[in-house]
Amino acid sequence: MxxxxxxxxxxxxxxxxxxxxxxxxxxxxxxxxxxxxxxxxxxxxxxxxxxxxxxxxxxxxxxxxxxxxxxxxxxxxxxxxxxFRPKRVVVEEVPTGAMWQTEVLDQLVQEGGPIGKVEDLPASVAGEMKEVGLYDLFRDYERNRARSGEGN
Amino acid sequence: MDGLLYEILIALGLGLLGSVLFSAIGLISGTDETTTIAPVTLLVVLLGAPPAGVFTFWMCAAVSKHMTHAVPTALLGIPGDTMALPLLQQASALRNLGAPHIALRKMLAGSVISAFIAVPLAVLFAVILAPFGSYITASAPWLFIAASVLIAYFSAGRWASIIALIPFTLLIVALQGFTAGHDVKLGVSYFLGIAVGPLVAELVSAASPLERKRMNRSELRETTLAPDVRGWGGYFPNPFRVLDRSQTRATAAAAAVTSATFVFSPVAMTVIAGEVVGARIKHAYHRLTSVLAVRNGVTESPSTAGALTPLIAFGLPLSPVAAGPAAPLFNAPPRFTVNSETGVVNNLHTMLSVPEFLIWGLVSVVIATAIAYPFAMNHARSAAVFVAKRISHEAIIATFVGLVLVIGLWEGGVLALLVILTVGLVGGLLYRVLGMNTGVQFMGYYAAVLSVPALLKLIG
Incomplete structure (x- = not known):
């Protein structure tokens, strides 16, 4: 070998x-x-x-x-x-719901426990998430998980 | 009167210098505060700056660096300081979600709130503790043993870290004996070795054919930067609006508690505070941002308290911070001296009064906040784009190699370089294989310096 x-x-x-x-x-x-x-x-x-x-x-x-x-x-x-040039490719735009964003959430579930429901959040936090553009991502992820959980 | 005015101006000027210099150094990923702040403060002391100036320089340097180290941590996913290591997981998650600027702002706001809380509390604890000075001095070696075991248990390695403490401490004792045989006494070199340990272990591993497979890559690294969202007008975003109410409360509480636990390593306190706060928050996004605010706040408070409380109360370096980055405030012969046997102290403890410590401490936090906070808030994205596109990782590693060589040669010549290589490789491998983090290793160093002589005396 x-x-x-x-x-x-x-x-x-x-x-x-x-x-x-x-x-x-x-x-x-x-x-x-x-x-x-x-x-x-x-x-x-x-x-x-x-x-x-x-x-x-x-x-x-x-x-x-x-x-x-x-x-x-x-x-x-x-x-x-x-x-020596950096060995990085800098991507400046982030498409919401991209495959790898979901992977990050999968990892969060593994490391830190539940994602939680966006509906339970205080208004200020929900507002901040909408501004950053992560509200829909977290909401959809949790809904999909809940749905697939029911399916089993 | 002229003399007083002169001293005030020098103190303000040195504070400003410390803040600007260490705001810039904080941007360089991987720097360790002991390795960078201690030698430069020593220089300020030896050059004869007035006591208040020495103090403001150190305070401004430390507080500023804890703010700007958030920039590489959040935006590049590389820890800006060894203190920032516990923040990396949450910062990387937010970065991968495309919101590194949110991670950064939470960290900065946490840092500001924490710094303002830590100074008066540290002075308060010092005033409370001062009457017990002689008792604490006598039991310091045992305090350090208990603290290092506790911190080892809370590291990723748990019992493995506690067991590994024994050979690691012995290694340091043996190296000290070896260098003493050649009339070389080292301090900064051990810190440097522990701090750059992960880098030393990575570089040596990269040279091994066994590890080559694991480390080789076939593609460039993709880094994403989200569009900037400015949630404020003007130049100075209000930290109380960057954090929501529960985050402000958690940060303030963590700052208050960790100001009291100044005998523990700040890295360990950062980890514990994050775990405690994170466990109480149900939603993942809110958990990420809250843990970042609290943890970066906690990089400020135990450092400030760890230096201030023992300095004001005893004048003896009885905390990891006092033995590390703040060491030159206690001991900088021939100007500042501590005699640990007779207890005679001649340093900032005897040169500044309690109200002076409080006032200059708060002035320093104001200076550092005025410089580092708006700089990092407003220019973080352009700074991060610049770093990501222009500063290669090769250049950063090269800078570090240079730094290690210069500081090692400065402190103890070739012997110091050998010590740095030895401690770095052993420590770095223990970290990677057993999960014995640098905070545990720093405590191992203090145990070697303070506890081992006391233990040997006890055995006879």
């Missing part, structure tokens, strides 16, 4: 992977880590050699160099942000 990984994604991004809650490209992540480490350490090292000796005490000098190093991290991150 050979250990096969899923097929490579199209494009120049190489193998994708989900790390720490989001999707990254493996080769790009490797490069990004090297850039982040190199830039922040370089800024910290330079500040330690040049600015730190000017401070009143060694402790303050080191702290200032550390602050410079933190700015270095942000510079390193900015370089990586320019060099």
């Amino acid at each position: 050979t250990d096969r990984t899923p097929a490579r994604a199209a494009g120049t991004e190489g193998q994708l992977a989900e790390i720490w809650g989001d999707v990254v490209s493996r080769p790009q992540l490797g490069k990004a880590i090297l850039i982040g480490a190199a830039v922040s350490l370089a800024v910290y090292g330079i500040a330690l050699e040049t600015i730190a000796p000017l401070a009143a005490t060694p402790a303050i000098g080191k702290a200032v160099a550390m602050l410079a190093g933190i700015i270095g991290c942000i510079i390193g991150g900015a370089i990586c942000a320019r060099a």
Whole structure:
């Protein structure tokens, strides 16, 4: 038996992977880590050699160099942000009642118990749900569940 | 008089600086407040800022960060702070339903209400507790053991977390002995290691052929952003209108209760408060939004109380927050010192009076609310679009790697980096495999520092 990984994604991004809650490209992540480490350490090292000796005490000098190093991290991150595009597709419109919204509700039932009836909600909450556009979704979901429950 | 005016201006200025700086840092997902706030506050102390300025800087930084950390949590589904981890499930559900802005607003409004309640209550508890100072100081090691066992039991790992506390605490004791042998004393590095543990474990796992299959993906990630709904006019939405009445009540009650339980880890209190409130609400949508308001409110109150109450009452760092993000307010040698054997204290406890703590605490909450709250309310969507389209996850991980390297080298050179890697990998794996969360691990650290020496003394 050979250990096969899923097929490579199209494009120049190489193998994708989900790390720490989001999707990254493996080769790009490797490069990004090297850039982040190199830039922040370089800024910290330079500040330690040049600015730190000017401070009143060694402790303050080191702290200032550390602050410079933190700015270095942000510079390193900015370089990586320019060099590597996010691996996300941002969808701005949400169709109500779409398949995956129902899936979210299924998951809520599994994790947190009942969905509940919208009719039992205080008017302010029901109004808020209508404004957000989730009122119908929750109502229909609960009705369908009640109906399929009766059917069994 | 000029001196007084100068001190007031410096305090206001530093508060403003802390608020702006940490509103921005809060937007960066995954940052830990100990890792970011403690070193920068230490810098402010060592640079010689007046006591009131040190205090407002810390307060504004903490309160602001607890507000803006809601932006990545709600809009991107990545925790904005280790404190925001317990909010992720509810925030992700609302995000997947296409209403991340609702999650965000509930979290922000909860945070504002909670912060205003926590400051006066923390001062009140401090005044009540102050006469028992010597008794509490004497029993602190045992308090920390009891608290860590309780918090471990309430983590996802239950008994497994309690058992795992023993080797985890021993690991920290052993590492401290190892670095002491080379004349290196570390504090921030342990926090950093625990805080970035999940990231360290993920990165190391990604390099293992066994885990590769589980982690590899063949498609890009789809993120949805709902159209923005502005339910208010003007720049400053009234938090009491963002939350409905029952949510305001629940948030205020949770803030009041968690201000009193300052010896526990704020992450654990956040989890418990959410469970208690969520169990009482019948409808799923209302449950999601209420739990978010309460939980984000509870990221404010135990942090504020955890720093303020022991600082005002004893001047000793007797809470997880005081030993963590607020550590430089207690101990920043040579300027602030605590002698745990003789009990002689020379820090903000001796430099500011009780009314000064109360006034500057409230002023700080006002400054932070004036800056972080309207910023996050009004610009969250554009900030989230910017982050989702421009800031790749690779860049965020790279920034973190840089941060870990700089802070580690700053605190203790290569030895500190080794400690961060060790604690991070072990802690991260314990979290993923056993459900022993970072809050339990932080308590393990305090047990190692405070309880183990007392236990050893008892054994003889």
